[in-house]
Amino acid sequence: MSFVVTLDGPAAAGKSTTARAVASRLGFLYLDTGALYRALAFKVLEQGVNADDHEAVARMAAESRLDLSGAPDEAHVWLDGEDVSDRIRTPAVSELSSRLAAQPEVRTVLVQIQRQLGRRGPVVAEGRDLGTVVFPDAEIKIFLEADLETRAHRRHREMQARGLPTTLETVREELERRDGRDRSRADSPLRPAPGAVLLDTSGMDLGAQVEAVLARVRAHPACPRRQPTR
16 A cells, blocks of 8 residues: 545535545545445436345446546546536435445445555545555554534535535535534545544634644655656
8 A cells, every 4th residue: 555644524514625635745546435426326316226226236336337537626426437526515415425325335346446446546535434444554544523603605616616506504414414424434434544633623724724634644654756747
């Protein structure tokens, strides 16, 4: 396995924006594991598969071609050879992806895909169980947290920017439900990995978050020098 940096944490804690920026600054690969679950959720919705049929969903995951490509700031999500990057960020897909992520059968398949992607080179990966399950031997493990109100405002602004109609209260309720599922699921619950650095981003802007993570990564003696542009 290559040099791995994991950023775990609840929804809207700043994982994606921070991970993309850190990967870009270091010249590392960017691994958005949540996008893989979203792509699968998108396919389940498109094909009308019963999301509660765990075996059927796991079989679909195993038979699907899920991949990520592109620079950190221009990441693309591929499903069966089709770029679905712009179609997996809806509230319906987000809600279903959280439900699918709670299914052990689905997680088993997705973990193997994530580990394969992690072998491509030095990587910054973000998700919810990366430091605990997917990459337990990662060189750097960071757990990003933020209070619910901060996260709700962040997610609401993101959705408004994408032209998705919703209210702050609806976003807050959805985050609360997702938090409950992620933290209480029997398989790979959301929690800091042993030895992970805890970073509360509630009062931090993106620049401060990125610099805090970069400082930890660059201080590691095994941190590779900047990788060539891909």
